[in-house]
Amino acid sequence: MKSPISLLRGNVHAGESLVFGTLGVSLFVYSLYSHYQEDVPWKLSPYLFPLFIALSLILVAIAMLIQGKKKGEEIGVSGAASAGMPKKVIGFTALVVIYYILLPFLGFLVTNTLMLMLFFLYLGVRPWWKAFLFSGAFTYLTHVVFQLLLHVRLPQGVL
Template sequence: MKRILTSLKNNKHATEGILFTSFGVFLLIYSLFNHYQMKTQWKLSPYLFPVLIAVIFIITSVSLFFKGKSEAPVSRDRIDKKGLKSVVIFTSLVFLYYILLPLVGFIITNIIMLSLFFVVLKLRSWWKVASLSVGITVVLYVVFQTLLHVRLPSGVF
């Protein structure tokens, strides 16, 4: 047992597979429990999509676990400061997006945040940044607002 735990500790993919599989099982149980409490048909259930996501999550997580089991355990690498800096920057931008979205609205916030993401990803051509940010925002707006009739935040302006 101790050998298995040590092997899993040194094997990132196997550990992540176990973690994500348990999350998928939790999501599946939660969704099924809530669906059966509603007593509706599956095609009308708001829990159909979470169940499908949970099943896909479990399948991919189990495959990640077996991929990790087939690889040799590796020693833990040190944390890369450049990678950590990128994680902090992107996490901060996501929190900023979350704060600005209800205040400024979807269109303006999305264009600004996508532009910032592209600049952080070192896409330096301003016309590519602008065209991608506006294009992606327009496509998302049309798909969600027009086709799917999902109301997007309009902001206080």
């Protein structure tokens, strides 16, 4: 019988199974606690189905742990693909977050023209006037389609 610690050593799915196991246990505890707070029979309880999900998640996490151990023994932990977020993706996501923050303040027309140009430049569109031209044209097109044709009230901004 393998100890839990030995299951984690050299396991390619150790991190993922720990995360899902913890989530499963948390959901299990939360569902039980919330059910008794509601004071209704189990057959009517809103937490009956989440409880099943929690139990299934715990079982799947255990299965994943065992699978990861076997896979780790076959290919070695170093053989597992690295699955981080490259700098280029982080940078682009950060730009989208900035877009999200600016949109309610500057409104759609200003934010979109500005940020779309930055998106283009970030992904390598050169020269800068080409990026500006594309962003202006696309912003106008989006504005016509959404605001004028589809009557979606796009953010106007507060400034």
